[in-house]
Each structure stands twice: as C-alpha cells, then as structure tokens.
Amino acid sequence: MSVSYQLPDGASMEFEQPASAFEIAGRISKKLAKQALAAKANDNLIDVYLPIDDGATVEIITRETDEALELIRHDAAHVMAEAVQELFPDTQVTIGPTITNGFYYDFHRDTPFTPDDLKTIEKRMQDIVRRNEEIRREVWDRDEAVAFFLEKGEEFKAEIIRELPADQEVSLYRQGEFIDLCRGPHLPSTSKLGDGFKLMKVAGAYWRGDANNAQLQRIYGTAWRDKKELNAHLKQIEEAEKRDHRKLAREMGLFHIQQEAVGSMFWHPKGWRMRQNLENYIRGKMEKGGYQEVSTPQMMDRILWEQSGHWDKYGEDMFTVCTHDHKEMAVKPMNCPGHVQIFKQGITSYRDLPIRLGEFTTLFRNEAHGALHGLMRARSFSQDDAHIFCTEEQINEETAGFIKMLREVYEDFGFDSFRIKFSDRPDNRAGSDETWDKAEGALRSAVESLGLECELNPGEGAFYGPKLEFVLRDAIGRDWQCGTLQVDFVLPDRLDAEYVAEDGSRQRPVMLHRAVLGSLERFLGILIESTAGHLPLWLAPRPVAICTITNSADEYATAVQQKLVAAGVPAELDIRNEKIGFKVREHSRAKTPRIWVIGEQEAQQNQVAIRTLGSQATETMDLDEAVAALAAATRLPI
RNA sequence: GCUCUUGUAGCUCAGUAGGUAGAGCACACCCUUGGUAAGGGUGAGGUCACCGGUUCAAAUCCGGUCAAGAGCUCCA
Numbered sequence: 001m002s003v004s005y006q007l008p009d010g011a012s013m014e015f016e017q018p019a020s021a022f023e024i025a026g027r028i029s030k031k032l033a034k035q036a037l038a039a040k041a042n043d044n045l046i047d048v049y050l051p052i053d054d055g056a057t058v059e060i061i062t063r064e065t066d067e068a069l070e071l072i073r074h075d076a077a078h079v080m081a082e083a084v085q086e087l088f089p090d091t092q093v094t095i096g097p098t099i100t101n102g103f104y105y106d107f108h109r110d111t112p113f114t115p116d117d118l119k120t121i122e123k124r125m126q127d128i129v130r131r132n133e134e135i136r137r138e139v140w141d142r143d144e145a146v147a148f149f150l151e152k153g154e155e156f157k158a159e160i161i162r163e164l165p166a167d168q169e170v171s172l173y174r175q176g177e178f179i180d181l182c183r184g185p186h187l188p189s190t191s192k193l194g195d196g197f198k199l200m201k202v203a204g205a206y207w208r209g210d211a212n213n214a215q216l217q218r219i220y221g222t223a224w225r226d227k228k229e230l231n232a233h234l235k236q237i238e239e240a241e242k243r244d245h246r247k248l249a250r251e252m253g254l255f256h257i258q259q260e261a262v263g264s265m266f267w268h269p270k271g272w273r274m275r276q277n278l279e280n281y282i283r284g285k286m287e288k289g290g291y292q293e294v295s296t297p298q299m300m301d302r303i304l305w306e307q308s309g310h311w312d313k314y315g316e317d318m319f320t321v322c323t324h325d326h327k328e329m330a331v332k333p334m335n336c337p338g339h340v341q342i343f344k345q346g347i348t349s350y351r352d353l354p355i356r357l358g359e360f361t362t363l364f365r366n367e368a369h370g371a372l373h374g375l376m377r378a379r380s381f382s383q384d385d386a387h388i389f390c391t392e393e394q395i396n397e398e399t400a401g402f403i404k405m406l407r408e409v410y411e412d413f414g415f416d417s418f419r420i421k422f423s424d425r426p427d428n429r430a431g432s433d434e435t436w437d438k439a440e441g442a443l444r445s446a447v448e449s450l451g452l453e454c455e456l457n458p459g460e461g462a463f464y465g466p467k468l469e470f471v472l473r474d475a476i477g478r479d480w481q482c483g484t485l486q487v488d489f490v491l492p493d494r495l496d497a498e499y500v501a502e503d504g505s506r507q508r509p510v511m512l513h514r515a516v517l518g519s520l521e522r523f524l525g526i527l528i529e530s531t532a533g534h535l536p537l538w539l540a541p542r543p544v545a546i547c548t549i550t551n552s553a554d555e556y557a558t559a560v561q562q563k564l565v566a567a568g569v570p571a572e573l574d575i576r577n578e579k580i581g582f583k584v585r586e587h588s589r590a591k592t593p594r595i596w597v598i599g600e601q602e603a604q605q606n607q608v609a610i611r612t613l614g615s616q617a618t619e620t621m622d623l624d625e626a627v628a629a630l631a632a633a634t635r636l637p638i
Numbered sequence: 639g640c641u642c643u644u645g646u647a648g649c650u651c652a653g654u655a656g657g658u659a660g661a662g663c664a665c666a667c668c669c670u671u672g673g674u675a676a677g678g679g680u681g682a683g684g685u686c687a688c689c690g691g692u693u694c695a696a697a698u699c700c701g702g703u704c705a706a707g708a709g710c711u712c713c714a
Contacts, residue, residue, distance in 0.1 A: 112642060203709030204641025211711045215641060218709070259705055314714055334714050368639050368712060462714055550671045585675035599673055611674065618674065
C-alpha cells in the first residue's frame with residue numbers, strides 16, 4: 001500500500017505511508033525542507049510535521065508567502081503570552097489573534113503592564129526565540145482540557161473551551177512550559193519567529209467585547225519576516241503620523257479646540273473658508289439633484305424626541321436645556337424629526353413624491369470623552385443631511401440617484417475606491433419584524449439591482465432601519481463612516497407622516513435618510529489626511545500666495561492680488577521684508593497650492609512665476625492668462 | 639464611559655539626585671532688498687494644566703480634578 005501527493009506543478013509523489021510536509025519538501029530539496037514552515041493540503045493549512053492525507057495536493061509554505069506572515073504573527077502572540085506568564089505568573093491568558101500588520105493578546109491581571117514591562121516582555125520573547133522551543137500540536141478531549149485549564153487557574157480559557165460542543169476534540173499547542181488552546185497551525189519551533197517583531201502598546205479591552213465584562217489588558221505587537229521589514233513598517237507609521245489632520249490643520253491654520261469647548265472647533269478664517277467651500281460644493285450638487293434646502297429648529301421639546309424613539313435610545317447622549325416654564329428642550333442631534341414636521345404641514349399628494357429635504361445646520365451629540373477625535377468625531381458638526389420621502393416603489397430609483405451622486409462626489413475628491421457595509425437590524429430597535437423584513441428587503445434589492453459590492457455588517461443598523469455605510473480610511477488605517485443611506489419605515493409611522501395615494505387613501509411614506517459626505521468635519525479630516533494637506537484648488541482656503549522678491553515689486557504684486565480677488569480668487573499677499581526662500585518655505589508648509597513669485601522682471605513684463613505645491617519647478621505666465629486659469633480652477637466643480 | 643500614557647513659552651521639546659526654569663522655531667524692533675523650503679542682531683514672553691498634601695524647600699514626590707493621545711465600548 002502506498003500514498004501519493006499532488007504538487008502544485010502537477011507532478012505527483014509516492015510514499016510508503018502518509019508523509020509530512022517536511023518529508024515531502026525533503027524529497028524536493030534539502031533547502032526546501034529547511035525553509036518549510038507549514039503546508040497547505042488541499043488548501044487547508046497544516047503543521048509541517050503532521051502526516052498528510054493520501055491524495056492531497058500539497059503546497060509547501062515558506063517564509064516569503066502571505067500565509068507564513070500570518071503564522072509568524074500568530075506565533076508572536078503565543079511567544080508573547082509565554083513570556084508574560086513566565087515573567088508575571090499571576091496573569092491569565094484569554095485570546096490572541098493576528099490583526100493587520102501584527103497581533104495582540106488579551107491578558108487578565110490586576111496590576112497594569114507598564115511601558116517598561118513591555119520592554120522586559122520583548123526581551124524575554126527574544127530569549128524564547130533563542131531557546132528554539134519546539135511547537136507541537138496535541139489533541140485533547142474537551143472536558144479534560146477544561147479541567148486542565150481550570151486547575152491552572154485559567155478561567156477565561158476554560159470558559160472558551162467549555163462553550164465548544166462536548167464531543168469535540170480540541171487542539172492545544174505546546175512550546176516549552178507554555179500550552180494554549182489553538183486551532184493552529186504554527187511554526188515548527190520558536191526560533192522561526194525571527195527578530196522582526198516589536199511590542200507597540202498596551203490598552204484596555206473588554207472580555208468578549210462587552211463593556212459590562214471584566215476589562216483585560218491588551219498588548220499590541222507588530223511582526224514581520226525580518227528586522228528590515230519591521231523597520232520599513234515602523235518608518236511607514238512615522239510617515240502616516242505626519243499626515244494626522246490635527247497636526248496638519250495647525251500648520252495650515254484651520255481650527256483649534258480648547259478645554260472650554262471639548263469636541264467642538266474654533267474655526268479660523270482659513271479653515272472656515274475651506275469648510276464653506278465644501279458646504280457650497282455639496283449644496284450645489286444637491287440642488288442639481290432635486291433637493292430643497294430647509295432649516296429646522298436647533299432645539300425642540302423632548303416630547304418630540306420621545307415620539308421619534310431617539311430619546312429612548314440616545315437620551316443620554318443628547319444635550320438638553322430647561323426653559324423657565326420647566327420644559328425640557330433637546331438640542332438636535334439629528335434632522336429627521338424636524339424634516340418630518342415640515343413634510344406634515346398641509347396635505348401631501350402622491351403626485352408630490354419624492355420630496356427631498358436637505359439641511360446643513362449644526363448638530364450636537366454628547367459623544368463619550370474617549371470617542372472624541374479631532375474633526376473625525378466631534379460633539380458639534382454638520383452633515384450634508386437629507387431625507388427623501390417617497391413610496392416603496394420609488395426606493396430603487398432614489399437609491400440609484402443617491403449612489404450616482406455619491407460616486408460623482410467621491411471622484412471629485414479622488415476617492416475612487418471605498419468600502420460599502422450593509423448593516424442590518426440591531427438588537428435594540430424600533431418597529432416590527434415584518435417592517436424590518438420589508439426595509440431590509442427593499443435595501444437589498446436596491447443594492448442588487450445596482451450591482452454594489454457590500455460586506456455584511458450584522459446587527460449594526462440604525463434603530464429605525466437598515467443602512468448602507470460608505471467607509472473611508474484615515475492616514476493610519478482607521479475606518480470611518482462617511483456617506484450613508486438608510487431605509488426607514490418606522491419614523492414616518494411614529495411621527496405620523498402620511499400622503500394621499502392615488503385611490504384617495506392615506507399612506508405612510510418611506511423615509512430614506514442619506515448623506516454623501518456625512519459629517520462635513522469628518523470628511524474634511526479624512527480628506528486632509530488622504531491628501532497630506534494638498535487640497536484641490538477649489539477647496540483650498542487660499543489657493544495662491546503672491547510673494548514678492550524685492551519691495552520694488554510691491555505695487556505690481558498688490559495689483560495682482562486685487563485682480564485675483566476681483567476674479568473671485570481669495571489670494572494672499574506676502575510683501576514682507578523676507579527672502580523669497582523663506583516665503584516659499586512658509587507657504588509650502590502651510591500647504592498653499594500655488595505660489596506666485598514676483599520680482600522686478602515679472603513686474604516689468606506683466607507676468608507671474610508660478611510654483612505648484614509639491615514641485616520645485618516654476619512656470620512663467622502672462623498675468624491675465626494666469627488669473628483666468630486660476631479663476632477657472634478654483635470654481636466649484638458642481 | 640473604561641484601561642494605559644501624557645500635560646513646562648504660540649509650536650516642538652530639554653530640565654540631571656526635590657533648592658521657585660532653558661533651547662530652537664514663531665513674535666516685536668533694528669540691519670539686510672535678497673530669484674524659489676530657514677540672511678543677521680537685539681528683545682519681549684512661563685503661577686511649570688488646575689486643586690490639595692508631604693517637605694525648611696515641589697515643575698520634580700503623593701492624591702484628586704480637567705484636558706490630550708492610543709486602544710476598548712459607543713457612534714441616531
């Protein structure tokens with residue numbers, strides 16, 4: 001009897017009895033056997049020393065592969081846990097998965113880990129790598145595994161295993177004295193981890209992601225194939241941090257935040273101009289798209305929020321104000337109830353639908369302290385918020401119109417790819433299951449008919465309806481929801497909105513909540529980070545700085561500025577007694593898109609020397625031509 | 639809100655072992671009129687986040703408050 005294996009190149013290999021990946025690799029070459037870290041048998045990853053089933057297609061995993069990088073990160077988590085338990089025996093282990101660029105492990109321990117502890121742990125990890133401990137898979141009976149971990153005082157681990165089916169065997173991996181529940185596979189020994197890892201930070205995390213549970217200490221690490229890759233990654237983080245919008249906004253003079261108004265911006269002249277440019281741009285887009293702009297009260301009686309259901313779910317996060325007659329007014333965190341009030345004035349016919357109401361006024365939400373993050377997560381902000389009141393039949397078409405606008409807008413900002421999440425019913429929700437079936441069905445069919453690629457985001461919908469989230473990424477890889485589309489059958493009912501149908505009956509409209517940019521503040525933050533401050537000309541607060549070389553050119557430069565301002569371009573004039581190199585440096589650092597340099601030569605010939613942000617080159621142009629070109633480029637692309 | 643870390647001049651930071659503070663940039667004034675990322679000089683500027691405690695003495699040690707950063711939870 002013999003067994004045979006298929007190799008990726010189509011060849012096959014015979015053995016007398018089931019062979020391991022290590023043995024198979026050894027037949028191919030000594031070198032490959034040395035390099036083998038794991039194997040893929042019929043696309044399932046398996047430890048390098050385990051026998052492989054007859055007939056499998058076997059691929060050897062070497063260090064260069066993506067799979068190996070996963071293994072390295074997973075091993076790093078185990079080695080870290082081993083180091084932690086050696087150094088701090090009172091620590092319980094919980095879970096330790098791989099993540100983008102690295103890994104973490106959640107520990108339970110009464111005393112917190114300090115940054116110094118991290119250094120010590122890292123050193124011990126290096127020791128464990130040097131010890132070259134074999135990492136071996138063991139298969140245990142579930143109940144025995146539970147008893148084993150309980151006896152070791154590992155309650156969290158025991159809890160995880162206890163929840164597996166009783167008859168299921170569990171795999172444990174042992175390296176030295178350390179043993180952990182793990183699906184595997186792993187590298188064959190700790191030395192294979194190498195030296196491309198580093199512990200990054202310690203942070204709190206809740207057991208099973210629930211804030212009611214014990215808080216664990218999560219240690220984050222990054223791991224790579226070698227030191228060189230690690231250093232490249234660290235360098236990249238450093239570069240990304242330079243794009244932080246809070247840092248750039250200070251350099252660009254856009255806004256500031258201070259203690260007396262936590263979570264809200266003091267917009268400076270330049271920042272506000274930029275913010276207004278964005279608002280005017282999207283306002284123009286919406287007008288073109290058949291939206292009507294409205295404005296609804298900043299404060300409304302709490303009763304209205306109770307009716308809508310917001311109070312029940314978000315009351316704690318709403319700011320309230322008491323009037324002299326003891327009414328409790330809520331500062332609006334959302335526009336929807338206000339828009340319903342406008343819809344309800346008079347009698348609406350089906351012929352009037354869809355009605356699209358948009359609003360840009362400021363919203364206030366009492367976001368948790370720890371959630372605040374510059375422009376990305378603020379307590380006061382405004383949205384390109386709108387509500388479309390329509391019939392069920394109109395949902396598809398309105399969704400298509402919205403998606404079309406969103407694509408155009410994102411393209412104007414250079415976001416040609418973005419992720420879409422489909423968030424369905426949350427546990428805590430308003431409306432019957434039938435209503436939710438209908439709303440989710442409607443949104444799903446709209447998505448399908450448009451061929452949109454979505455990832456499912458279970459249980460993350462709004463309390464009144466399912467939603468699409470359009471997600472953009474910041475400089476250091478964090479995801480932020482920007483655009484959104486939500487299908488809502490609940491609020492029209494709760495707030496008693498209706499229209500007269502063709503047959504004369506009264507019907508509930510469907511409400512589509514939608515925003516293309518989402519929070520204007522957040523969108524600007526993302527945009528600043530994604531462009532490193534190099535904004536499009538039409539959005540930049542000062543598209544151009546006019547810089548003189550000598551003050552004999554002051555008069556001409558002033559005339560140039562006036563000409564630009566008359567043409568609608570907010571130009572900055574810099575006739576300070578400074579050298580041109582100094583001025584160029586300063587305006588470049590402030591991310592001014594264009595610098596017009598003017599010396600005697602330009603003044604005499606009625607020209608300007610143009611320097612574009614990010615380039616060292618200059619281009620000399622006749623003044624009138626340059627003004628016309630810049631005026632055109634700074635016009636909002638509506 | 640929770641965990642950890644941090645809070646010194648407008649900004650970036652130094653401040654050794656407790657003995658009431660320092661640099662660079664920015665700012666003001668003077669000199670310099672210089673062709674594309676920092677020309678030179680002089681000067682002003684700080685209740686060391688705030689409150690309390692220990693001490694003869696606190697930016698420094700301890701406690702609390704506020705805020706910021708990272709992560710978790712949350713995100714209508």
